[in-house]
Amino acid sequence: MIENDIFRALSDPTRRAIFEKLAAGGMNASALREGMEISQPAMSQHLAVLRSAKLVREERQGRFVNYEVDPDGLALIAQWLEKYRAYWPARIEALKVLLKDMDQ
């Protein structure tokens, strides 16, 4: 079950930090490690978990592997959240403003 993978992947703070970094722009694994105090294998393993959760996708570029946010995982969380939208009415207005902004 993919929902399982997604929430499990995000339950680790290190993995959320990695994801947040990637959300600011695609990056290879070495660049991701900068300023994070994490070993190379640990990073590789975290990326594998994020990848199998469809939160991140990879792209070989020579001997580097570029990583970037995969919209699929986020869409699944959004979909999950929508099921319970009746419970967060307070945020509706904020979302409306947001959508209006994206309209231009």
Added chain:
Amino acid sequence: MIENDIFRALSDPTRRAIFEKLAAGGMNASALREGMEISQPAMSQHLAVLRSAKLVREERQGRFVNYEVDPDGLALIAQWLEKYRAYWPARIEALKVLLKDMDQ
């Protein structure tokens, strides 16, 4: 960190099932167990985790304890998701329709 508690709480499929049940309507712990094949202590422990993640809140009613969805946890997830809204444009249209419906 509360975000940690939330994602960790949702990473367990049993806990997501409990949450989903509660989303359909408030219920006490015994009622929640019906049709779930889960022991009483296990249920109590799961509810404690959901509670500390602000996904669920309790209300004593005699010797029963009624549980219901707490909007706070959901709002926090929505807030977290919004940070990455640039990455799920495909879902924007669906959300728009949704918000329009809620307008009446």
Added chain:
DNA sequence: GAATCACATAAGTATGCGCTTATGTTTTGG
């Protein structure tokens, strides 16, 4: 083409997590 770089995988270990059994606490009904 051999050394090196960027990264993945393997194996082992310590800690966390979800379950069980057992017991405690609060409330109600007779």
Added chain:
DNA sequence: CCAAAACATAAGCGCATACTTATGTGATTC
């Protein structure tokens, strides 16, 4: 009151998980 019901908490156990060290793999550079 006191027995039972509804839940919470405690302690222990097996398994997942996040890390480490070591090694493997594919691409590049000299």
